[in-house]
Amino acid sequence: MAITKVVCGIIFKDDLVLICRRKPEKSLGGYWEFPGGKVEDGESYEESLLRELIEELNLKVEIKQHFFDTVHHYDNGAIKLISFIGETSGTVVESTDHDLVEWVKVSDLLNWKLASADVPIARALIEEKGK
Structure with a gap:
């Protein structure tokens, strides 16, 4: 079975990190994630x-910088989630794939209903930055 490569951003603004909740009708609807998506050819x-x-x-x-990679097996296939740390001064006005966005403290990440593939990244981030 092929592994789908997916990238996500651990995006900081001030001391908070951005997480997004997937729309109910999407795969993994209702779960929070670090935003990103599939890597296209080239x-x-x-x-x-x-x-x-x-x-x-x-x-x-x-x-x-590159942060952390993890492979997760969902019922419909496996993904390799490749995360990068980034910064923004912008604001999110709307989202095409998410119904809510939140800026949260790193130390609070595991209090959110994160998608399974995002949990190891959140744990590593808390270990490194959440102290």
Whole structure:
């Protein structure tokens, strides 16, 4: 079975990180996630993330560094989730894939109903930054 490559952004504004709740009608509807999406053929991970953030959130982000990769097996297939830390001074006005967005403290991330693939990234982030 092929593994789908997906990128996500751990986007900071001040000391808060952005999480987004998937619309109910979407796959994993109602779960919170770090925003991003599938890597398209011919794109670097960074290019893919910047494109997805513009498409989904109309949000410009400066990518600072690669953070953490994890592979997760869902019922409908496996994904490799590749995360990057970034910063923005922008605001999210609307989202195409999400019904809510929140800026939260890193230390509070596990209090949200995160998608399973995002949990290891949140744990690693808390370990590194949430102390």
